[in-house]
Amino acid sequence: MNKSKPSIGFIGLGLMGQAFTRHLCGLGYTVTGYDLVAEKITAAAAHGVLPASSPADLTARADMVLLCVTSTDAVHQVVFGPNGVAEAGSADKLLVDHSTTVVQATRDMAAALSRQAGMGWVDAPVSGGPPAAGAGSLAIMAGGSAADIARAAPVMADLAAQFTHMGPSGAGQVTKMINQVLVLNNYAVLAEALALAEAGGIDAALIPQALGAGHAGSNMLQSIYPRMLARTVEPVGYARQILKDLDMVHDLAKGLNVPTPMSSQTANLYRILNSKGHGEKDGIAVLKLYDGNDSV
Numbered sequence: 001m002n003k004s005k006p007s008i009g010f011i012g013l014g015l016m017g018q019a020f021t022r023h024l025c026g027l028g029y030t031v032t033g034y035d036l037v038a039e040k041i042t043a044a045a046a047h048g049v050l051p052a053s054s055p056a057d058l059t060a061r062a063d064m065v066l067l068c069v070t071s072t073d074a075v076h077q078v079v080f081g082p083n084g085v086a087e088a089g090s091a092d093k094l095l096v097d098h099s100t101t102v103v104q105a106t107r108d109m110a111a112a113l114s115r116q117a118g119m120g121w122v123d124a125p126v127s128g129g130p131p132a133a134g135a136g137s138l139a140i141m142a143g144g145s146a147a148d149i150a151r152a153a154p155v156m157a158d159l160a161a162q163f164t165h166m167g168p169s170g171a172g173q174v175t176k177m178i179n180q181v182l183v184l185n186n187y188a189v190l191a192e193a194l195a196l197a198e199a200g201g202i203d204a205a206l207i208p209q210a211l212g213a214g215h216a217g218s219n220m221l222q223s224i225y226p227r228m229l230a231r232t233v234e235p236v237g238y239a240r241q242i243l244k245d246l247d248m249v250h251d252l253a254k255g256l257n258v259p260t261p262m263s264s265q266t267a268n269l270y271r272i273l274n275s276k277g278h279g280e281k282d283g284i285a286v287l288k289l290y291d292g293n294d295s296v
Contacts (some may be wrong), residue, residue, distance in 0.1 A: 005029050006155065009062030011055055011078050011085075012069040013040040015235065016098070016126075019133035020068060020159070022047045027136075027158055034058045034078075054083035064155060065095045068126075070241065072101040076109060080116075089117030094151050096122045098140075100176050100245055103252060107170040110144070120148035123169060124156065125176035127183065129236050137161040141179070143171030177252050180245045181263050186220050187242070187283050188266045194228050195290035205229055224284060233281040240279030243270040 005028060010021050013035035024031050025048035033049040034057075035041050041051050052058035055078045059065050065085055069075055075097060079085040085095060095113060097106070101123070110121035122144035132138045140160040142149060149165045156163040166175045197204035208221050246267035253260040269286055278285050 006063035007061065008032070008155070009034070009052065009058035009065040010044075010049070011035070011058060011065065011067045012074075012099070013037075013044045013049075014068070014070070015130045015237070016068045016133055018044060018047075019130040020066070020098070021049045023134050023136050023159070025049060029155075029158075032058050032061050055079070055081075055085045056083040056087040059085045059088035059093065063093060064152070065093065066098060067095065068098040070099070071244065072099075072105045075099050075101055076105070079109060079113060086113055086116050086119075089113060089119035091118035091120075093117075094120045094122065094148060096124050096152050096155075098124055098126050100125045100180075100248070101173055102248060103170045103173045103177075106143070106173050110169045120145065120151070121169065122148050122152050123172040124152070124163075125172055125179075126160075127176070127179050131236070132161075133159070139179075140164070141166050141172045141175035143167055143169050143173065143175075145169075174252070177245075177249050180249055181260065183220070184242055184246055184249075184270075184283070185262050185266045186218070187224065187286055188269055190220060190225050190228055191284070191287040191290050194225065194287060227282075228284045228287050231287070233285045235280065235282040237283050238279060239270060239273055239281050239283050239285055242283045243267065243274050243279075246270060 007030045008024055009032045010017060011034050013033050021031050021033055021044050031049045032052050033041055033044045034052040034055055045051060067075060069078060106123045113119050113121050122142050124140050124142040126138045126140050128138040136159055138160045140156055140163045142165050166172055194204055197207055208225055211217060212221060246263055249260060249263050269289055273286055273289060
């Protein structure tokens with residue numbers, strides 16, 4: 001046990017959670033983990049995570065509770081459901097939610113946890129996926145009070161290349177929606193560009209080299225485009241989650257009266273992809289909709 005670091009409870013041991021906890025354990029944190037799927041708890045135990053029997057059990061044993069689950073409903077369940085975080089929460093503990101959740105629901109849940117348990121809440125969605133979570137190089141965008149952000153900051157510094165306090169509760173989730181506009185539309189753009197390069201008879205593999213120094217250059221051109229070229233659809237993130245996030249972008253934009261026609265078109269592509277049974281594939285599988293030989 002490392003007394004110089006806060007003890008961490010981590011709820012949600014999927015692709016991101018495994019990467020998060022492996023990194024935290026490697027840095028000497030005492031990490032307790034919980035997931036609905038017992039096999040995921042077992043997998044995390046292999047890199048040093050202590051098992052918890054419930055979110056309440058985990059919270060009782062942790063100074064800081066981190067969440068990374070798949071939906072707003074899942075966050076609500078693990079925090080406020082039977083044997084949830086709120087049952088063992090207290091003012092000396094802090095919840096940091098790395099999930100991508102509905103903005104107003106985030107604000108409501110943060111207020112409810114404060115009322116019920118006196119426990120602070122930081123919404124801290126992330127960008128970078130499991131590789132960045134495992135390397136401690138995520139971009140983390142956060143909403144919450146200045147005091148709660150200050151409490152979370154030392155741990156976030158071990159997880160992120162960039163940790164930015166964007167404003168009060170919910171501000172992190174608004175920023176994540178902006179991130180998704182920029183990232184998820186680019187998945188569709190890269191797929192379209194690759195399809196055109198291959199149909200045009202050029203060496204499509206040279207595109208990142210040929211265009212990277214110009215305005216077309218981007219992190220995604222260098223990292224995502226080669227995976228598309230190789231048709232590597234083993235999930236780093238799931239197509240079903242991309243559609244969920246794009247629908248959240250739509251709902252937020254509608255409430256703010258902001259048009260998002262490009263994101264709506266990308267959502268349509270992912271809705272088709274998911275309807276064809278490819279929700280468990282990586283997001284790059286959107287290329288399947290452009291491939292005449294259906295090779296993804």
